[in-house]
Amino acid sequence: xxxxxxxxxxxxxxxxxxxxxxxxxxxxxxxxxxxxxxxxxxxxxxxxxxxxxxxxxxxxxxxxxxxxxxxxxxxxxxxxxxxxxxxxxxxxxxxxxxxxxxxxxxxxxxxxxxxxxxxxxxxxxx
Numbered sequence: 001x002x003x004x005x006x007x008x009x010x011x012x013x014x015x016x017x018x019x020x021x022x023x024x025x026x027x028x029x030x031x032x033x034x035x036x037x038x039x040x041x042x043x044x045x046x047x048x049x050x051x052x053x054x055x056x057x058x059x060x061x062x063x064x065x066x067x068x069x070x071x072x073x074x075x076x077x078x079x080x081x082x083x084x085x086x087x088x089x090x091x092x093x094x095x096x097x098x099x100x101x102x103x104x105x106x107x108x109x110x111x112x113x114x115x116x117x118x119x120x121x122x123x124x125x126x
Contacts, residue, residue: 002026002115004096009120012086016124020081022096022117030074033101035113036081038092038122045095049081050107059107064090088126093119 003025012018022034035050049070050059058070067086072079079096097113105112 002029002032002098004098004115004117006094006096006117006120009094009122011123011125014086014088014124014126016086017082017084018086018122019083020094020096020120020122022079022081024077024079024098026077028100029077031101032098033104033107034070034072034079035097035099035107036070036079036094037097037110038090038094039119040089040092043092045110047108047110048094051079052107053101083122086122086124088124091122091124093121095119 005023006020008020031053033053036048037045038048039045047061048064049068051070051072055072067084069082096117098115099113
């Protein structure tokens with residue numbers, strides 16, 4: 001199982017940008033499907049974006065489509081979430097998630113993933 005560490009969160013004004021990173025340990029990162037989820041105060045954790053093991057397919061929640069971009073660099077064992085045009089409602093703790101691609105049931109389902117990072121706070125001021 002990979003170990004995941006997120007970074008890049010912070011405070012940003014509405015309309016601004018941030019890039020989150022998720023560094024993974026382990027030699028088989030390239031065989032993992034990766035995802036980003038977020039949890040706002042008082043709400044359940046929700047799907048944000050996901051990327052296939054090859055990077056060839058990406059998936060987004062409707063609320064972030066056209067504003068967020070997920071990517072991965074297997075040489076660096078890192079995935080990224082580029083966030084633009086941030087809104088107040090994007091404020092949340094963002095979590096990186098991973099699952100061996102051969103075990104993946106659904107990119108969108110939280111319970112499909114078996115490795116999680118500790119989370120990084122993103123706060124968007126209005």
